[in-house]
Amino acid sequence: MYQYQPVDQLLVDQRVAQFRDQTRRFLNGQLSEDDFRTLRLQNGLYIQRHAPMLRIAVPYGMLASRQLRTLAYIARKWDRGYGHFSTRQNMQFNWPKLEDVPDILAELAKVQMHSIQTSGNDIRNTTTDQFAGVAPDEIVNPLVWCELIRQWSTFHPEFAFLPRKFKIAVSGAVTDRAAVGVHDIGLQAVEQDGEIGFRVWAGGGLGRTPLVGQLINAYVPWQHLLTYLQAILRVYNLHGRRDNKFKARIKILVKDLTPHVFAEEVEREWQHLKDGPETVTAERIQAIADRFTTTPHAADPGPDTSPQHAGNDPAFSRWLRRNTHPHKVQGYAAVTLSLKRTGVPPGDITADQMDAVADLADRYSFGEMRVSHEQNLVFTDVARGQLYALWKELDKLGLATPNIGFLTNIIACPGGDFCALANAVSIPVAEAIQRRFDDLDYLHEIGELDLNISGCINSCGHHHVGHIGILGVDKAGEEWYQVTLGGRQSGAAKPLPDIESMRGAGAAIGRVIGPSFARGEVADVVATLVETYIDLRDSDAERFIDVVERVGIDPFKTRVYAERQQAKAALVEAAHV
Structure with missing residues (x-):
């Protein structure tokens, strides 16, 4: 577990005091709503459908037991007795009172936690592989590199007001488990001639315009990682759209310039930064590594029973x-x-x-x-x-459900039950699907299948990269759900012959199968998709995503809409009877 340096603690404590004063002035009418909005967003505080939502940073997803106990204490004292873990490895509380948030932040600071840069147009929490540090296929421990990026990006004055929010993911292993292909910047450790470096993808992202990242540099030596990141951010800060938030993400810039031109722009900027003050040294990396407390594994942990x-x-x-x-x-x-x-x-x-x-x-x-x-x-x-x-x-x-990698291990955003941006609910749809497939024997028969649900186009549930993706949409004030097939969040980082063949880091965006469905139809649609897959697969070893990639979406589409028409015809006939 990373242990704060004195300067880390000082920054967090000062931020708590600062926000306490800002909140007091807002509640006293000394700050306008517009002025306070920027300040609260810098501290992870949103205004949701029913109450404020506070997003707490869990840097690179690493939690100590003392920190989880503090989150439990906060949940009891200032929320409704629970919390929600997000797809960016953070914790969200959905029911805090605005006037209590400074006290919550003060409690977090006692255990080296905060909510800094969990919202706003800045560099968000850097994410990584959930098995970082212990995975057998690791080239480097990504925790150290994530911490390096955290230190570099937190309160960075040049990148505090970017055109739009910015997300970085780091994979230290041969197999990408961090979904680097769908982030603004994706980094994957590689070894070249005995030296460590990083492949760099840029311009990935989901939301309104889902795009897979483009490989802009096949090998950046580890010493130059921060200067190269700084070059990317500078190009984005200079050329990114600020007149239209829907076109402000770096993915739009990379697409408009073309990946080749964007990479050239970064390379030119990098020449001004390379070998400068932000060049990483072995001493700096070692100093960060030394601040991670570790307990030695037992030489003999005992027999495997x-x-x-x-x-x-x-x-x-x-x-x-x-x-x-x-x-x-x-x-x-x-x-x-x-x-x-x-x-x-x-x-x-x-x-x-x-x-x-x-x-x-x-x-x-x-x-x-x-x-x-x-x-x-x-x-x-x-x-x-x-x-x-x-x-x-x-x-x-109730935490031992054996469904990891199975259909019921659903990724879902809070949806319309909480979020003011959502077009439709996510949680009840997820529950309906879970209940429909609440049979472990059947889940084993189905095999690996990722199902993701988002309540709106912002894609907080990552529906675009689910093998089956479900998106809530609004039609004349009613909730409907669009279905996509063939999404994939990552693949393996294998040696490939040229840059063009390496684009995308193995990620893929799902394709819409057709018109959307009413909420009550969604579980039936998923069931039909699964049944179609079972009928089409060559063997039990062929996964759902493999079948979709082999045969395309048309057989699934044909069967889903044929059964939908049959169901409607049966209802009409029953009504006449």
Whole structure:
């Protein structure tokens, strides 16, 4: 866990005092709504449908048990007893009172947390792989590089008022689990001639105009990472649109200039910055690495008893296969705590669960955990001999649903139940789908399938990159849902022959299958899509996304709308009878 330097704590404490005074002046009528809006957004405070929403930063998704206990305390005292983990690995509270927010921020500061740059047109929380630091296929530990970017970007005066919000993702492994292809900047560690560097994608993003990022540099040496990022941000700051927020993201600039011209502009700017003050040194990287507290793994963590328990307990066996993951240290595993139990909004966690999870982290995972961009929690360092005991504890808490990688592990935004921007609800649709597929045997038969739901075009639920994506749309004041197929958030970073063949980092944007559906039809539509896939696959090993890529969307589209017409005809006939 990264430990603040004195300057980090001072900055956070000063920001709390500053916002306390700003809030006081606003409530006293000394600041206008327009003046206060910018100030509150700089502190992660939104005005949602029913109440303010406070977004708390969880840098690169890393949480200590003491921090989770503080979040539980905040949830009880100032919210409604729960919190929501977002796809940017942050925590959101949906019900705080404006006058209480300074006290919340002060409580967070005690455990080295804050809400700085979780909103506004600045560089947001840098995200990474939920298995960062323990994944067997890592080239570098991305946590160190994310922290380097956090230090560089926080309060950076040049990038405090960008044309639009800006998101960076870092993957340190061979397999991209950070979705680098759909971020404003995506970084993936690579090794070239024995030296470490980064592939750099720019111009990815979802929302109103979903685009896959373009590879603008196949290899930036690690020493020059910050100067290259600064060059990208300068080009964006100079040329990005400020007259139209819908065209202000860097993805529009990259598309309009063309990736080749954009890369040339960055290269020219980089020549003024390269080898300058922001050049990264080995000493700087080591100093950051040294501030991450680590508990040594046991040389002998004990025998792995999980196969024996799995043979005697089918429920544990299912969980072991879906919710545990390889670890670079022999005798250990990473474990995903599913926040996707049927009937619970995806990503939500109660205060009682937070406290219990913090206790379990202390006992089983060195007091640390990660938030995944799939809105789950991860214990990264569990001795394999303790997996069965941990599973029994998680099962009591409702956090052991063995659905990781399955259809019911739904990514969803809060939708119209909370968000003022949403066109439609997300949570009830997610629940209807979960209930329709609340059969573990059937989920195993279906196999890997990503389903994402967004309540509006802003795509906070990342529907564009779901194998099945669902988007809430408004039609004459009514909620309808558009369905896409074939999205994919990432792929493997393999050696490829040229820059053109490497564009996109393995990500893909889903395609709309046709006219939208009424809310009550969505679960049936998903069921039809799944049944079509099962009929079309060559073998049980062929995944849903593989079939879509092989046969296209037309067979799915034809069957969905044919069944829809049959259902309507049956209703008409029943009405006549």
